[in-house]
Amino acid sequence: xxxxxxxxxxxxxxxxxxxxxxxxxxxxxxxxxxxxxxxxxxxxxxxxxxxxxxxxxxxxxxxxxxxxxxxxxxxxxxxxxxxxxxxxxxxxxxxxxxxxxxxxxxxxxxxxxx
Amino acid sequence: xxxxxxxxxxxxxxxxxxxxxxxxxxxxxxxxxxxxxxxxxxxxxxxxxxxxxxxxxxxxxxxxxxxxxxxxxxxxxxxxxxxxxxxxxxxxxxxxxxxxxxxxxxxxxxx
Numbered sequence: 001x002x003x004x005x006x007x008x009x010x011x012x013x014x015x016x017x018x019x020x021x022x023x024x025x026x027x028x029x030x031x032x033x034x035x036x037x038x039x040x041x042x043x044x045x046x047x048x049x050x051x052x053x054x055x056x057x058x059x060x061x062x063x064x065x066x067x068x069x070x071x072x073x074x075x076x077x078x079x080x081x082x083x084x085x086x087x088x089x090x091x092x093x094x095x096x097x098x099x100x101x102x103x104x105x106x107x108x109x110x111x112x113x114x
Numbered sequence: 115x116x117x118x119x120x121x122x123x124x125x126x127x128x129x130x131x132x133x134x135x136x137x138x139x140x141x142x143x144x145x146x147x148x149x150x151x152x153x154x155x156x157x158x159x160x161x162x163x164x165x166x167x168x169x170x171x172x173x174x175x176x177x178x179x180x181x182x183x184x185x186x187x188x189x190x191x192x193x194x195x196x197x198x199x200x201x202x203x204x205x206x207x208x209x210x211x212x213x214x215x216x217x218x219x220x221x222x223x224x225x
Contacts, residue, residue, distance in 0.1 A: 041217055058209070059212075098211060107157050
């Protein structure tokens with residue numbers, strides 16, 4: 001089992017461009033979580049998805065951010081019209097079922113907005 | 115609202131010394147608490163959870179509901195314990211169960 005995969009590991013965008021971050025959960029895991037980590041901060045919950053469903057997006061900014069977890073393929077975190085404040089490390093985690101069970105983390109994608 | 119506080123950003127001890135990483139939480143319900151660890155150049159991974167009541171790599175953590183704390187302890191620190199440690203709380207908020215992390219403590223164990 002390769003573990004949670006994230007790509008790209010590093011992403012550089014100019015202001016106004018779109019960023020797409022991908023996450024493939026561990027085999028057999030149907031729950032995916034996205035977190036954002038700003039410098040000197042802990043991980044902040046963004047969104048919780050199951051296949052084809054957004055369960056909780058209370059941590060997502062209201063505009064420009066969206067997430068999906070289609071029936072086939074990886075989960076995608078999409079940031080439109082990026083701004084410098086979006087520069088951060090974005091982590092994906094997956095679990096077999098409920099959140100209280102162990103979450104397995106990916107290596108993260110470091111987004112830099114120029 | 116759920117909140118996790120790790121008051122120490124940095125903690126430095128010598129090899130063989132006891133170590134305690136502090137964690138306090140705020141949650142109105144019955145929490146589930148975890149410690150996650152990130153070693154250099156590795157991904158974040160679960161170290162231990164309070165419901166398991168187990169010792170992992172010599173680390174233990176006891177949930178103290180009266181003091182709302184979940185401090186991580188090890189009697190004799192080793193150099194390989196140097197890492198970032200995150201305390202996390204799982205609780206219901208906003209209609210789903212989610213993990214809330216503290217800001218982390220960087221532990222350095224000196225030879």
